Amino acid sequence: MKPTLPLLAVSFFAADVQAGAGPFLGIYLQAHGWTPETIGTVLTMGAVIGTLATVPGGALVDAIYHRRAVVVGASLLTIVAACVIWLSHGYWPIAFSQIATAVGGSVMGPALTGLTLGMVGRKNFDRQYGRNQVANHAGNIIAAALSGALGWWLGIAYVFVLGAAFGLACIASVLLIPPRSVHRHYARGLVHDDEKDRSQVRAERMRMLLHCRPLLLLAASLAAFSLGNSAMLPLYSLAVAAAHHGDANQITAANIIISQIVMLTAAVFASRIIRRWGFWRVILATLLTLPLRGVFAAWLASPWGILPVQVLDGLGSGLQSVAIPALVVHLLHGSGRVNLGQGAVLAVQAAGGCLSPLLGGWLANRFGYPAAFLALGSLAVVALAIWVTQGATIRGSCDMRRDELEQLADVDTSALFH
Numbered sequence: 001m002k003p004t005l006p007l008l009a010v011s012f013f014a015a016d017v018q019a020g021a022g023p024f025l026g027i028y029l030q031a032h033g034w035t036p037e038t039i040g041t042v043l044t045m046g047a048v049i050g051t052l053a054t055v056p057g058g059a060l061v062d063a064i065y066h067r068r069a070v071v072v073g074a075s076l077l078t079i080v081a082a083c084v085i086w087l088s089h090g091y092w093p094i095a096f097s098q099i100a101t102a103v104g105g106s107v108m109g110p111a112l113t114g115l116t117l118g119m120v121g122r123k124n125f126d127r128q129y130g131r132n133q134v135a136n137h138a139g140n141i142i143a144a145a146l147s148g149a150l151g152w153w154l155g156i157a158y159v160f161v162l163g164a165a166f167g168l169a170c171i172a173s174v175l176l177i178p179p180r181s182v183h184r185h186y187a188r189g190l191v192h193d194d195e196k197d198r199s200q201v202r203a204e205r206m207r208m209l210l211h212c213r214p215l216l217l218l219a220a221s222l223a224a225f226s227l228g229n230s231a232m233l234p235l236y237s238l239a240v241a242a243a244h245h246g247d248a249n250q251i252t253a254a255n256i257i258i259s260q261i262v263m264l265t266a267a268v269f270a271s272r273i274i275r276r277w278g279f280w281r282v283i284l285a286t287l288l289t290l291p292l293r294g295v296f297a298a299w300l301a302s303p304w305g306i307l308p309v310q311v312l313d314g315l316g317s318g319l320q321s322v323a324i325p326a327l328v329v330h331l332l333h334g335s336g337r338v339n340l341g342q343g344a345v346l347a348v349q350a351a352g353g354c355l356s357p358l359l360g361g362w363l364a365n366r367f368g369y370p371a372a373f374l375a376l377g378s379l380a381v382v383a384l385a386i387w388v389t390q391g392a393t394i395r396g397s398c399d400m401r402r403d404e405l406e407q408l409a410d411v412d413t414s415a416l417f418h
Contacts, residue, residue, distance in 0.1 A: 003119060003181035004128060009173035010071060010115070011132040014108055015139030016166035017078045024147055024159045025085070025098075026234050031156070032089045036238070040361030042095050047354025050102025051347050057107035058343020061114040062188040062203065062336065070111040071174040075167040077104035082164040086157060109346050110339040113325050115177070118187025121411030122333050126271040126326040133321045137264035139166070144257045183411055189329065189338030191408045203336025209344055214397040215331050217390045219348035221287065221383040222324070227352035228290050228379030229316075231360030231372075233259070236297050236309060239369040258306060262314025263321065270322035279327045280387075280395050282319055287383045289316035294377015298370040330401060334408055 026039050061070055081097035081104070088094070112132065120128040143166060150158040185191070190203055209215060274282055293312040300308065325342060332341040356376070363372035387394075 003177050004131075006173050006176035007115060007119060007128075008131060008135040009176070010170055011112060011135040012139035012142075013166045013170035013173055014071070014075075014112065015136045016143045016163050017075050017104060017108055017170055024151070024156060025094075026238070028085075028156045028159070029089065029094065030238075036361045036365055038091075040357045042091065042098055044354055044358040045095055046098025046102040047350065047357070049099045050106040051350040051354050053103045054106040054109075054347035054350060055340065055343045057103075058110040058340040058346075059206070060107070061110045061339040061343075065184040066179075067111060067114050067118070067182060067187060068174045068177060068179065070107055071115070072171050074104035074108040074111065075170040075174075077101065079164045079167040082160040082167070085160045106343075106346065106350065110342045113329075113342045114187045114339045115182055117189060117329060117338060118182035118184065119177075119411070121183075121186055122189075122329060122405065122408070123410050125329050126274055126322060129325055130267050130271040130322045133267035133270070133318070134264055136321070137260045137267060137318070140260040141257055141264065144260065148257075185336075186411050187339075188336050189333045190336035191334055191410075206337065206340060208335060208337065209332075209341055212331055212341075214394045215328065215341060215345065217386055217394060218283075218324070218327065219345045221283075221386045222320075222345065222349040223352035224379055224382035224386070225287055225290055225352070226349045227356050227359065228294070228376040229313075230353035230356035231376060232293060232297060232309070232313065234357065235360045235364055235369065235372060236306075239297075239364075239373075240306070259310040259314040259317070262311050263318030266315055266318025267322055270319055271326075273319070274323055274326060278395070279323060279330070279398055280391055282323045283327070284384075284387055284391075286316040286320045286323070287380055287387060289313070290380035290383070291377045294373045294375075294380075297373035297377070327398075330398060330405070333405060 026043070029039050029042075030036075057070075061067055064070070077100040081100040084093050084097040084100075113129075116129050116132060117125055143162065146162055147159040150156075150162060188203065270282075289312040293309055293316075296308045296312065324345065328341045328345055329338055332338045335341075360372055360376055363375055367375075
């Protein structure tokens with residue numbers, strides 16, 4: 001069996017590990033008398049802790065050679081969190097569960113990047129990572145469909161049982177990956193082969209990330225984008241349910257399934273689109289989806305409005321899920337700090353995302369849902385301003401690195417792709 005097959009299985013089951021209870025938790029807590037502001041506060045608390053854990057998580061993936069253990073640990077945190085939610089809906093138990101879920105999800109991203117890079121190398125990273133994301137989005141679709149069905153048949157509390165089951169399956173899948181199939185140095189973006197060269201090799205200092213200007217511009221753009229984008233799905237589900245007295249659980253499941261189907265489709269073609277149009281243009285297109293999404297959400301608060309709102313989300317997030325990790329690999333490969341860089345970009349992006357539910361909840365409570373959607377969508381102007389005005393710097397850095405990277409050795413993947 002090719003080692004990429006269990007890697008795809010890990011990506012599939014990691015979908016629920018990374019997302020956690022997601023928007024279903026808000027509906028669950030609302031049914032137990034929680035206010036939107038309190039829900040937003042506890043979600044923000046977990047997200048802040050998860051954000052702080054992302055950079056150390058990336059550094060951990062770079063530092064240790066047992067990278068499968070990181071996936072096991074992240075999955076265990078999700079299982080524990082699901083058990084806590086099942087047993088209690090008090091404030092502090094729920095807060096603890098969100099912290100555990102956020103930490104597990106934050107570490108999972110760099111861990112999957114490291115496993116993929118160590119298995120297929122730099123040249124085939126975007127190709128394999130695109131496949132990983134197809135599996136990941138398929139996992140999200142299945143998890144959302146099962147969550148909607150379980151919530152309808154047995155009650156929304158059983159959504160958390162499903163999360164624990166996905167965590168167990170993720171652990172079983174990662175243990176099927178042969179340890180020797182993941183090159184210990186290439187997995188961190190360090191070009192060194194122990195079998196050919198026994199000399200010691202060191203990664204660059206961590207502060208080198210602060211001197212990589214394209215990486216900083218990418219992180220800043222994503223932070224502004226995430227601040228407006230992250231609260232859209234849970235708020236839109238609540239808005240449609242409130243306006244039409246529908247089942248918020250079913251509406252949330254439909255929202256997730258539509259966006260994940262589009263994300264899956266976008267991920268299938270992402271690597272080919274990136275190679276044809278380049279990183280800068282692809283990420284620019286994803287940033288443009290946010291203001292359009294805000295307008296549609298504000299004026300189409302109906303079950304039919306789910307389609308355009310979530311199609312735009314799927315296009316933007318689906319392309320970003322492949323383009324951003326691939327761009328970080330492109331910028332940092334050879335430094336030995338690729339996963340730290342992934343963690344740093346994710347942390348800055350999550351910093352915007354963790355404030356989004358708090359901002360969105362406050363805007364919706366004070367000014368109503370339409371005004372909240374328009375305000376969140378307008379934050380894309382900041383992201384676009386950074387990306388467009390600094391486009392020459394980003395494109396120039398990518399072009400210069402392309403020639404440099406072609407001269408570096410890479411993992412032999414002939415047995416994996418042929």
